[in-house]
Amino acid sequence: MKSFQHVSVPTIEGAISTLKDYKGKAKVIAGGTDILSVLKDRILPEYPQALINIKTLSGLDYIREDKDGLKIGALARLSTIADNPVVNNKYRALAKAAKTVANPQIRNMGTIGGNLAQDTRCWYYRYPHQLGGRIMCLRKGNGPCAAVKGDNRYHAIMEAKKCFAVCPSDTAVALVALEATVKIRGPQGERTVLVSAFYQPLGNDLKDNEILTEIQVPEPPASARQEYIKFALRKPVDFGIVSVAAVIKVTDGVCHESSIALGGVASAPLRATAAEQAAKGKVINETTANSAAEASVAGARPLSKNSYKVEIVKTLVKRVLLSGDSE
Amino acid sequence: MAKKYRFIGKPAPRKDAVEIVTGHAKFVGDIKQHGLLWGKVLRSPHPHANIKNIDTSKAARLPGVRAVLTHHDVPKWKAGVPPHLPMLDSKVRFVGDAVALVAAETEEIAAEACNLIDVEYEQLPAVYDVEEAIKPDAPQLYEQFPGNILPRGLPFFGPELLQEVIMGDVDQGFQEAEIISEGTYAFENIPNPLPYEPPGAIASWDGPDTLNVWVSGQGAYLDRLSVYYTLGRKIKVNAYGGPCGGSYGSKGMSLPVVLYSAILARVTGRPVRVCLSKEEHLNTFALRLGSRIHGRVGMKKDGTITAISGDWLINTGYYSSATQGMVAVGCGEVQLALRCNNWDLRPKVICTNRCASGIVRGFGGQELKCALLPIVTEAMEKLDIDPFEFFKKNYIRPGDGYYWRDSNWYVYRGAEYSKAMDKGAEAFRWSKKWRGWLKPTSVDGSKRRGVGVGVHGNGDTGEDTSEAYVRLDPDGTATIYSSICEHGTGQRSCLCKMVAEVLQLPLEHINITDSDTRISPYEFGPAGSRGTYAIGSAAIAAAEDAKQKLFALSAHALNAKPEDLETEDGMLFIRGNPENRIQWRRGMGVDSTVLGFGRFEADFTLPNFMMTFVEVEVDTETGKVDLLRVVSATDVGQIIDPYMLENQLNGCLGSAGIDSALIEESVLDTNTGRLLTANMVDYKWRTFAELPEMQNVILETPFPSHRFGAIGIGEIATAPGPSAVLMAVSNAIGTRLHSYPITPDKVLAALGKIRGGDEK
Amino acid sequence: MPQNKGVENDIPRIKATLPKIITESGSVIEKEFIELTVNGEAYELRIGNRHGEVDPVHTLAHTLRETLNLTGTKIGCDNGACGACTVIIDGKAVLSCLMLTVECDGKSITTIEGLADPITGALDPIQQSFVDHTAFQCGYCTPGIIMSTKALLHKNQSPTEQEVKESLSGHYCRCISHYHVIEAVMDVVERGR
Incomplete structure (x- = not known):
């Protein structure tokens, strides 16, 4: 890797003021599993002057529950979350999503904050600089999206306009279904954002000098079914091609309320509100599931090589509705 | 007894x-030598371009840099068959081609120096498809190879290399046929054998006339000889090998890497190591051949093959390290599996603007079988012939002859393999699972299972x-x-x-x-x-x-x-x-x-044999294919070590083998010439969590080889599998698939659920 | 003609940027050394880019291999996708290619070289089982797989075969020695029961 200034910080305030000192030319490192790969492959046109190590922040790796629900410190490791009894008991969609991330070593290292804030896996965006130079695009400052006319099998099928990269995070999809928020700290103080609003067409909502500090998950109804289904060519290692998370409240076979989130379809995990509507008040059966599945992709506009994702979204939506709360 | x-x-x-x-x-990357420098390669951003100008002055000034070399600075050492690829050239022929070489004190300095080299290119049109490449107006990669067609021959394999299968009278054969199948199939996903340890070498000189090379390879002599000949037979070359972190043939020839380290060592007077990064390994070293066949097969109801003809178009990428030899062996092998008197199979080795294809386990045979066997199976389908029975009928028997790579006719003098085939079929329960062409073995909701079988053999056990x-x-x-x-x-x-x-x-x-x-x-x-x-x-x-x-x-x-x-x-x-x-x-x-x-001394009369049975499950709602079970059947004469043999046979999944029908491919972006699968997440490989049930059926019928009556088998473990998977998936879903790998989009398209997908 | 240059004077003097630690009080400490314990042995390593020093950009895998000459830890993809570089820190299997050495200050690390008995050379039971089952072919994946197995059996002495497969799911093995690896690991598990 090319050199950078390495700075370890003791507190959130220290992290923010150090970020300020570098005027947008610093990057945060926590678990390191994404950022080091970004730096090694030099995929970004601007190389950071400094890496701000926030692993040294003490006490930001908590997982605790209070009356409002679950609070997870941004530095909590994915493996800790996946093994946590409370998460496995009440926030199962999140536990399931965390268990599907990459491989066991990555889960031992990677943090929930990093999983949410990681950079996209678009293979044009990630093309390593050492093999003839990085591929520029709008997400890197300027340039057309090479995926539109290229191999877009893993790209967005919904909502995308200028950038067709998708959000790679597994936990984000579960957290959108769980209607979670993230707490962000910056020089101006603290703000909270719904996970569903955290992602933007070209990245995420974190501004320069801000860091993600906490994930807050409201307690879902105890009776609700929770699911996370990830479709990938391989169960381990791979990022999802499509994933669906759902929290579904069913009484006597009737769907009272549901929250369904789609991953791998857009730059953010999307709530499948039309599908939720289609299921609401209906008896959960094949017919309901099919109409919800169709509704979930009503807005899809696939590219040249990814219309298969539309079918897979439908299948997964149908399956989350029809499945029991599998372990 | x-x-x-x-x-x-x-x-x-x-x-x-x-x-x-x-x-x-x-391993090579673990060797420390006093004063060892890091070598790095600056790589081309363009698939095809002339280098107009290179300015290395900034790089050369960087502290810690010991050498920066361009095509102006290096000897005219040429790799390839025939020698055609200069170590560094004034022209680049694929994205990732070598433009300049750097030696420096640390890896970081070497990488930084590469970034400081300014290159001015004149871009040229590029060509990726074999049929486009042979058109009259196609961009030409090498002046000396008009039409982008490489000349025949690989001197190392003898003066008369087998470069086609032509015998009998195909017109007569097709007249005798009761059914003729005709079509195009391709194995063009260019999977990467991707040994774990990336290719690498260390070079040092003892004076001006003696070169020492430490290479991650299969045998030091091949490295010694390939370097010796490339350097004009004037330099004494000592080669050293050690443990090699996988090769599957691909490191049988690491020539460019060795040459880079050799020239950098010569210029700096220090030992230099050039070990490719995994990204370089994925995108610039050695892929499988691209293989496409427009073929025709004549068959009788009893499974007799009356004629086989076809144009076999082989994409070797930007250069050939041994492709003509792979074509020769592929042409020999196809006769072992398909007993037929009338042949007209004409290969063309074509170069295109992508990463080179190189030596990979299966050595031309896997690539040929993957494209040809499906055409043969179309004829079986029309005649409702069980493919297992067909392969059993048509595999070589003692006393049968074949042309091998040196164009000589050899007669097989080994064991009868039908016993191994029967044992394999029994272990797999083929007769229970086979339900006929394009019929699933079982259906359970959206999940459909299907079975397939493939066969392969190779006469190189005594090469x-x-x-x-x-x-x-x-x-x-x-x-x-x-x-x-x-x-x-x-x-x-x-x-x-x-x-x-x-x-x-x-x-x-x-x-x-x-x-x-x-x-x-x-x-x-x-x-x-x-x-x-x-x-x-x-x-x-x-x-x-x-x-x-x-x-x-x-x-x-x-x-x-x-x-x-x-x-x-x-x-x-x-x-x-x-x-x-x-x-x-x-x-x-x-x-x-x-x-x-x-x-x-070479003996080509004892070809080995492998039959692979596979069972797959297809999720018709997602298009995903899971490999459930693999049975490999063979006869090795005598087991030398059971664990090592089992390991080799289990290797059928990896090294661009069976999984090249399912998940493995190097994805080429034809707009930019870049391979997009440049990391080990996007390049797919088999994980511990998703292993199919694996069974090896190994017979020990003594062979007239040496006193232990054994022959080798590892080379061909992978080859029969991919076409068997294609057959199995086609059977499971009731419609034929035509290309590899069988990704969800292709399955869903074949099922009519989406448009596009599996294009012929 | 090659010119033989001396090698001793050649390491360039580029000033390494020393890692900074900001304290609670806001003061800045520049680290000149870091401490690592590897396989029970303590190392104090100077920050810098000369031979034997740790540059802040160095990964732990690089430091182990190049600085401490512990080359049993392999680098495969250098990007966290293959498991070759797996070592154990705090009882957990982690990827040393995705950790900066400067962030491992004060850590205790176990590598493949640390499993066999340093005095007698007796192999760890996992290593012995891999020998007995020929649970490798080229052997490049073996150190990483053994380290993940070690971490797994430390946490769970009697994992099921499925759990073994899942905990090794981040390990690339191109030769396909998976089946023998699982046999070897399950044999250790059985013997431990």
């Missing part, structure tokens, strides 16, 4: 096992020359002198077992030298499954020669004739009287040694 052996056929720990499990095995010494020491130990590297097959340990058996010495008393061309005699290296028969024969002969010399020296000490002596555990005795024994040293002298020599 099975022979009773002391070592052969019984599992024994690998000789290098402790080094491997303790991390002490020294090329091997030589070995075996030295006996007075303390009752023996040393094998051979330059083969341990690249995973366990061959070095198997040689020790064979020699232990000949000399009746405990395995711990047998050693094998490091791979070093200074001390070992000539050895082609472990390739083409030749380790067991060819290399084994040389070692056995050397051990036998040493033993006879020992007996001659020792006869007087026992008052006997040499031919009456026997040896066991370093002791000598007269046959029938083992109680009265003397130590070796009494015969050979307390400090002296005995040296035996063995030599093996």
Whole structure:
């Protein structure tokens, strides 16, 4: 890797003021599993002057529950979350999503904050600089999206306009279904954002000098079914091609309320509100599931090589509705 | 009646096992040398361009940089068949082509120096598709190869390389056919064999005329010779091999990497290592051949093949390291599996603007079978012939002949393989699972299962020359002198077992030298499954020669004739009287040694055989295919080591084998010429969590090879699988698929659920 | 003609940027050394880019291999996708290619070289089982797989076969020695019961 200034910080305030000192030319490192790969492959046109190590922040790796629900410190490791009894008991969609991330070593290292804030896996965006130079695009400052006319099998099928990269995070999809928020700290103080609003067409909502500090998950109804289904060519290692998370409240076979989130379809995990509507008040059966599945992709506009994702979204939506709360 | 052996056929720990499990095995990247520099390659951003200008001044000024070389600075060393690829050229031919070389004190400095080189390119149009590349107005990669077609021949394989299969009368054959199938199939996903350890080499010079190279490869001699010839036969080349972190053929030829380190070492006067990064390995080293066939097959109702014709279009990427040889072997192999009197199969080796295809396990045969067998199966389908029965009927039998790579006609003199086929089918329960063409074995909701079978064989089990010494020491130990590297097959340990058996010495008393061309005699290296028969024969002969010399020296000490002596555990005795024994040293002298020599000359008459049965499950709602079960059936004559053999057969999944039908592909973006699968997340490989059930059915019918009656098999473990998977998926979903890998989009398209997908 | 240059004077003097630690009080400490314990042995390593020093950009895998010459830890993809570089820190299997050495200050690390008994050379039971089952072919994946297995059996002495497969799911093995690896690991598990 090319050199950078390495700075370890003791507190959130220290992290923010150090970020300020570098005027947008610093990057945060926590678990390191994404950022080091970004730096090694030099995929970004601007190389950071400094890496701000926030692993040294003490006490930001908590997982605790209070009356409002679950609070997870941004530095909590994915493996800790996946093994946590409370998460496995009440926030199962999140536990399931965390268990599907990459491989066991990555889960031992990677943090929930990093999983949410990681950079996209678009293979044009990630093309390593050492093999003839990085591929520029709008997400890197300027340039057309090479995926539109290229191999877009893993790209967005919904909502995308200028950038067709998708959000790679597994936990984000579960957290959108769980209607979670993230707490962000910056020089101006603290703000909270719904996970569903955290992602933007070209990245995420974190501004320069801000860091993600906490994930807050409201307690879902105890009776609700929770699911996370990830479709990938391989169960381990791979990022999802499509994933669906759902929290579904069913009484006597009737769907009272549901929250369904789609991953791998857009730059953010999307709530499948039309599908939720289609299921609401209906008896959960094949017919309901099919109409919800169709509704979930009503807005899809696939590219040249990814219309298969539309079918897979439908299948997964149908399956989350029809499945029991599998372990 | 099975022979009773002391070592052969019984599992024994690998000789290098402790080094491997303790991390002490020294791979090339682990070697430290005093003053070792890091070599790096600046790579082209364009698929095809002329270099107008290169400015290396900034890079050269960077502290810690010891050399920056461009095409202006390097000798005209050329790699390829025929030699056509300059080490560095004024032209680049694929994204990732070498533009400049840097040697520096640290990896970081070398990488930074590459970034400081300014290059001005004149871009040229690029071509990726074989049929586009041979059109009259296509961009031309090499002046000397008009039409982008490479000339025939690979001198190393003899003057008359087999470059087509033409025999009999195909017109007559098609007239005799009761059905003719015709079509185009392609195996063009260019999967990467991707050995774990990336290709790498260290070079250093002893004065101006002696080059030393340490290479991650299969056998040091091949590295020595390829460098020696490339450097114009004027430089003495010593090659050293060590443990090799996988090769599957691909590191049989690491020539560009070795040349980079050699020239950088020459210029800097320091040892230089060039070890590719995994990204470079994925995108710039060696892929499988692209293989496309427009073919025609005539068949009778009884499964007799009356004629096979076709144009076989082979995409070798931007250069050929040995492609013509792979075509030769592929053409030989196809005759082993498809008994037919009338052939007109015409290959063309075509270069295009992408990463080169290179040597990969299966060596042309897998690529040919993957494209040709589906056309053959279309004829079977029309005649409702069971593919297992068909392959059984048409696989070579003792007494059948075939043209092999040197264009000579050979007659098979090995075992009848139908027994192994039957045992395999029985283990797989083929007759229960086979429901007819395009019919699933079972259906459960959206999940449909299907089965397929494929076959392959290779006549290279006795290819090329091997030589070995075996030295006996007075303390009752023996040393094998051979330059083969341990690249995973366990061959070095198997040689020790064979020699232990000949000399009746405990395995711990047998050693094998490091791979070093200074001390070992000539050895082609472990390739083409030749380790067991060819290399084994040389070692056995050397051990036998040493033993006879020992007996001659020792006869007087026992008052006997040499031919009456026997040896066991370093002791000598007269046959029938083992109680009265003397130590070796009494015969050979307390400090002296005995040296035996063995030599093996090529024999192409013992092709091996592999039949692969697969069962898949297709999720028709997502298009995902899961491989549930693999049964590999073969006959190896005699097992040398059961664990090592099982390991080799299990290897059918990896190294761009069966999984190249399911998940493996290098994705080429034809707008930019870039391979998008430049990391090990996007390049897909089999994980521990998703292993199919694996069963190997291994028969031991003695072969007329060497005294243990064994032949090798590892080369062909992968080859029959991909086309079997294509068959299985087609059967599961009731419609044919035409290309690899069978990704969800292709399945959903074949099912009519989406448009596009599996294009013919 | 090659010119033989001396090698001793050649390491360039580029000033390494020393890692900074900001304290609670806001003061800045520049680290000149870091401490690592590897396989029970303590190392104090100077920050810098000369031979034997740790540059802040160095990964732990690089430091182990190049600075401490512990080359049993392999680098495969250098990007966290293959498991070759797996070592154990705090009882957990982690990827040393995705950790900066400067962030491992004060850590205790176990590598493949640390499993066998340093005095007698006796192999760890996992290593012995890999030998007995020939649970490798080329052997490049073996150190990483053994380290993950070690971490797994430390946490769970009697994992099921499925759990073994899942905990090794981040390990690339191109030769396909998976089946023998699982046999070897399950054999250790059985013996431990």
